[in-house]
Amino acid sequence: MARIIYAEDDDIMGEIVRNTLGSAGHVVGIVENGKAALQAISIKLPELVILDCSIPELSGIEVLRAIRLSRDFYNTPVLMLTGRNSQRDVSLAAYAGADGYITKPFDPEYLIFLAESLIREGRSGGNMSH
Numbered sequence: 001m002a003r004i005i006y007a008e009d010d011d012i013m014g015e016i017v018r019n020t021l022g023s024a025g026h027v028v029g030i031v032e033n034g035k036a037a038l039q040a041i042s043i044k045l046p047e048l049v050i051l052d053c054s055i056p057e058l059s060g061i062e063v064l065r066a067i068r069l070s071r072d073f074y075n076t077p078v079l080m081l082t083g084r085n086s087q088r089d090v091s092l093a094a095y096a097g098a099d100g101y102i103t104k105p106f107d108p109e110y111l112i113f114l115a116e117s118l119i120r121e122g123r124s125g126g127n128m129s130h
Helices: 011-022 034-044 060-069 087-096 108-121
Strands: 003-007 027-031 048-051 078-082 100-103
Touching: 003 011, 003 034, 011 027, 011 108, 027 034, 034 048, 034 060, 048 060, 048 108, 060 078, 060 087, 078 108, 087 100, 100 108
Parallel strands: 003 027, 003 048, 048 078, 078 100
Antiparallel strands: none
């Protein structure tokens, strides 16, 4: 069981991800914007952070950059789960330090597989999988 923070402003998508990862035994806390994500990360100390690129206040990429600049959370694995699927978006996320990138709609089994791989192995060190 792992603690996961998921930043997503779409309630339905949040429930789908919570139920998917919950079925694998994980606890998922959902926040609706980037500022709330950074607060939740500092309080809950998750083993994995999942970010949508398009969230209010701070984008997923801005949250990712803040995580990578933090001494306390630099090594926390971050998975991007987003509707953005251009190569530019994938490259931007990789450059900012994402450890994985999944586009919506997604395969629930693949989400579980990738999330558990990142939790188990930790940061990929820029070797992003998608």
